[in-house]
Each structure stands twice: as C-alpha cells, then as structure tokens.
Amino acid sequence: HAIDVCYIALHGSPGEDGCVQGFLEVMGTPYTSVSSIESAVTFNKRYTVGIAHYYNIRVARHEFFFKNEKWSRESLRKLLRLPVFVKPCKGGSSIGISIVADWQDVDTAMALAFRQGDEVMIEEKINGPTYTLGVVRLNGNILVAPPLLCQLQHDVKQFFDYETKTTNNSYSSLVLDTLTSHEEQLLEEFARNVFRVFGNKGVMRIDASLS
Numbered sequence: 001h002a003i004d005v006c007y008i009a010l011h012g013s014p015g016e017d018g019c020v021q022g023f024l025e026v027m028g029t030p031y032t033s034v035s036s037i038e039s040a041v042t043f044n045k046r047y048t049v050g051i052a053h054y055y056n057i058r059v060a061r062h063e064f065f066f067k068n069e070k071w072s073r074e075s076l077r078k079l080l081r082l083p084v085f086v087k088p089c090k091g092g093s094s095i096g097i098s099i100v101a102d103w104q105d106v107d108t109a110m111a112l113a114f115r116q117g118d119e120v121m122i123e124e125k126i127n128g129p130t131y132t133l134g135v136v137r138l139n140g141n142i143l144v145a146p147p148l149l150c151q152l153q154h155d156v157k158q159f160f161d162y163e164t165k166t167t168n169n170s171y172s173s174l175v176l177d178t179l180t181s182h183e184e185q186l187l188e189e190f191a192r193n194v195f196r197v198f199g200n201k202g203v204m205r206i207d208a209s210l211s
Helices: 019-027 036-042 045-054 073-079 103-114 162-166 181-197
Strands: 062-066 084-088 098-100 119-124 130-138 141-144 148-152 172-176 203-209
Touching (some): 019 036, 045 119, 045 181, 073 103, 084 103, 103 119
Antiparallel strands (some): 130 148
C-alpha cells in the first residue's frame, strides 16, 4: 500500500540528520520535517550557529573544538564566561552534554562530549528563562504557537538532560507564562526567522531564551 505521508518522530541519527529524509525523497514519499539538506545542516551545531549568525539570528557566545585540536583552560577563560555548556556538535536528547561552573571541570566535560563525535561546542549559558515554540506553515502562512515556558526543578536538575527529556518528566514542565506583548513579539519573530532560514516548511519546535 502507498504511504500518504510519513510522520517523522525519530531522535538522533538517522531520524534527524537527513538520512531518513533522503530515503523518503528517493521513494517519493511526503514527510513532515524539513528536507534532507536542512536536516543534515541543523544536526550539526557548528553549521547551525554559523548560518544563524550570518542571518543576524542571535546566538550565545561559543567556541568549537575538534578532537585532536589543542586547547587550554587559560584560553577558554579569555574567550568565554562561566557557566558554559559543553556539547557534542552532533546528536540529540542532550546526550554527552554537561554544564560547567568551574574551569577545573571542563576537561571531564570535554572528554564526555568527545565520546559522541569529533567536534565539540562550548557555549555560554544564557541567564534567563527558556521557551519552546511550535512553528508550522499552513496554506502559505507561517503559524507560531504561543511560547511555553520550560520549567525545571533546579534543586534536582541544572538543565534539560537526557533523563529529564526521556525518562523522568517529574523534573520538568511546560507552562504558559505571563509575558509582555513585547516579549511575545520578540519570541515569535525569533521563531519565525529561524523557521524561514532553516527549511521554511514542515513542523518545527524552536527553543529560545530571553536575557
């Protein structure tokens, strides 16, 4: 039987890196996400923030490192302010991600991130609430859902790690927040711009932090 449309709900490779999308494109089967090219690009944080910066989409200060590249705590101190996230450049569900509040801990965080691949991003933590927004194009119009505040039990979790996202939802919740009209407009414009730059079709969930 022919498939009307494929709803992609896979995490990580091969569902988010363009492999499944490319297969469906060859088969001529419609699907719900952006194309294989945009999926491959956005699966790599280095490509994603580079393109975002080019299109004047604000991103946190960051640095990238390859596995065999030399780096030092002293150089990081000059480039970035604590706390920072240390992340694999490729991957999802927060696997291999650490938050570092003391430069003495960065070696362990880098080693953990490099277990997931050959590229690592170190990114300053934005001190402000984080929101998630759903975006979809329908009948030629880009529709943005109301922003939902991502809440954490900070006495238990410092960020949305793998456990929080996948196995223990009691640590977190998504709720409507009281925002000013200006804040709502900022978030909606941000989500709309990201959607246009990174695919302009399908369904996206976009996260944004207010500082």
